[in-house]
Amino acid sequence: MAPSRRGSRARSPHWFPYSLLAPSILLLVGFLVLPFVYLFYWSTFDYKIGITNEFIGSDNFTSLVGEDRFRDNVRYTLIYVLGNLAISVPIAYFGALLVSSGLRGAGLLRTFLLIPWVLAPIVTALMAKTLLNPFDGPLIDVIAFFNGGEKIYPTTTATGAMVVLVVHAAWRSFPLIMLLLAAGMSAIDPQVYEAAQVDGATRWQQFRRITVPLTRAPLLAGVAAISVFSLHDAEGAFGLTGGGPGNSTEVMAVRILKEAFNSGNIGRGAAVGVALVVVSVAFLAVQAFVLGRDNRRG
Numbered sequence: 001m002a003p004s005r006r007g008s009r010a011r012s013p014h015w016f017p018y019s020l021l022a023p024s025i026l027l028l029v030g031f032l033v034l035p036f037v038y039l040f041y042w043s044t045f046d047y048k049i050g051i052t053n054e055f056i057g058s059d060n061f062t063s064l065v066g067e068d069r070f071r072d073n074v075r076y077t078l079i080y081v082l083g084n085l086a087i088s089v090p091i092a093y094f095g096a097l098l099v100s101s102g103l104r105g106a107g108l109l110r111t112f113l114l115i116p117w118v119l120a121p122i123v124t125a126l127m128a129k130t131l132l133n134p135f136d137g138p139l140i141d142v143i144a145f146f147n148g149g150e151k152i153y154p155t156t157t158a159t160g161a162m163v164v165l166v167v168h169a170a171w172r173s174f175p176l177i178m179l180l181l182a183a184g185m186s187a188i189d190p191q192v193y194e195a196a197q198v199d200g201a202t203r204w205q206q207f208r209r210i211t212v213p214l215t216r217a218p219l220l221a222g223v224a225a226i227s228v229f230s231l232h233d234a235e236g237a238f239g240l241t242g243g244g245p246g247n248s249t250e251v252m253a254v255r256i257l258k259e260a261f262n263s264g265n266i267g268r269g270a271a272v273g274v275a276l277v278v279v280s281v282a283f284l285a286v287q288a289f290v291l292g293r294d295n296r297r298g
Contacts, residue, residue: 036277042270049264060271069247070255070272077251077279080166080237081230085223087170092177092222096215097207100182110182117175125239128168129155158248161241165249168240169230177222184215224287231280252276 046056064070099110116124131139134153144151154160188210196206234253237243243250243258250258252272260269 036274039270039273039277042266043274045267045270047265047267049266051264056267060267061274064268064271064275069250070275072247073250073252073255073272074275074279076162076249077231077253079162080169080249080251081227081283083162083166084169084173084230085226087166088174088177088226089219089223091170092174092181095174095178096181096185097211099178100185113178114175116172119172121172121233121236122239124172125168125236128164129240132164155241156245158245161245161249165237165241169233169236172236173226173230176225177219180218180222181215184218185211188214220287220290224284227283227287228280231276231283252279 043060044055044057046052046054046059095113099106099113131137132153132155134140134156140151140153152160154164192210192214193206196210201209232253233251234257237249237251238254238257241249243254253276256269256272256276258269259265259272263269
């Protein structure tokens with residue numbers, strides 16, 4: 001007996017929904033997968049523009065692993081990203097509380113706080129570099145005023161330059177996290193806070209016991225986004241310190257720029273790029289694990 005037409009239709013594959021996803025999949029492959037394959041391909045060559053172009057397999061990666069400069073690049077990158085998050089997250093929570101408070105002028109304040117995020121990184125980096133210029137930077141005079149007339153030049157020391165780099169990154173990063181947190185706060189039922197007030201909870205207790213747990217998902221999303229942006233931030237870091245003094249602020253993204261464009265060493269730059277992709281994926285994997293564990297607990 002032949003199967004019914006209805007049963008045959010139910011068992012037939014539904015290709016139409018998948019065909020709607022095809023353009024997005026092709027774009028992902030074209031803009032993510034193929035460039036990474038091409039990057040990995042060049043990382044297996046000793047390719048210096050106009051000098052050599054020889055296949056060397058994994059030698060670029062082997063030399064990087066044993067290189068003190070590369071280990072410093074990884075360390076500075078972690079300091080840069082984690083320092084950025086340590087400063088930007090508390091500021092983002094404070095800003096989110098302000099813009100979601102419903103106070104008069106909150107919309108104008110939100111627009112003002114978003115300015116660092118919408119400006120190009122190279123623009124803000126050059127602005128900060130001008131303000132901290134050792135010769136005529138206005139911030140140098142401000143620091144001297146509060147330091148008894150003694151001038152301090154933060155970008156001329158390794159520690160000071162890294163602090164400036166991290167503070168600049170945090171100033172640029174907090175608006176995105178702030179927006180995500182503000183959206184999460186607006187979704188919290190006001191009755192939850194009213195019940196906490198009836199039970200005698202202070203503002204700090206409400207923030208710690210209600211706001212923070214209920215905004216954990218947008219917080220983790222913002223942290224993941226800012227982590228990836230910071231890992232790949234070559235223009236901001238290079239425009240502000242150039243990786244200096246010496247190589248004391250040479251994060252991985254700046255190392256790629258120096259190797260590939262300044263030195264013309266495409267193979268070595270590509271190898272550092274592959275390592276940076278691996279670090280980025282590791283950050284995202286940790287974020288996904290934490291978020292997934294939080295959802296399972298919820």
